[in-house]
């Protein structure tokens with residue numbers, strides 16, 4: 001755990017390759033009043049902001065980082081596990097109500113099945129591959145391969161159990177080796 005102890009407190013990095021070359025893509029949509037005297041954009045009527053942090057070295061999204069008030073912040077309960085953890089690959093099945101699956105055919109099917117099985121974790125955090133699904137009366141059994149980051153077998157199991165939105169069966173769960181850390185330039189201070 002020596003390596004991981006050093007990483008505690010250094011959450012501002014890619015969770016996969018530990019690079020500090022990050023980029024945030026901010027999508028902002030807002031409706032503002034117009035100040036009748038100056039023509040300036042004034043009070044906000046409605047606004048939506050979505051931000052995705054990405055690593056410039058390995059191009060992966062960074063679901064352990066959020067963007068608030070103009071700066072990147074760590075997402076508690078998630079960043080330590082992801083930054084200090086290693087990848088675990090699970091072969092598993094989640095049984096959900098058929099109603100919970102928006103669509104099980106066509107180009108949206110994989111995302112809809114992953115979301116039904118694991119919610120936001122399934123579409124935003126885990127690397128999720130839906131292998132196949134089976135209808136069983138008014139239920140659907142989704143068979144998946146899932147890669148997630150965790151610090152131990154127990155933690156990986158807990159994360160899967162917490163994320164599952166139906167009854168979960170884990171067929172296998174194995175630790176993989178971590179992608180190599182980038183050996184990029186000096187850390188900026």
Ligand SMILES: [Zn+2]
Pocket residue numbers: 014015016017018019055056057058059060
């Ligand atoms: Zn990276």
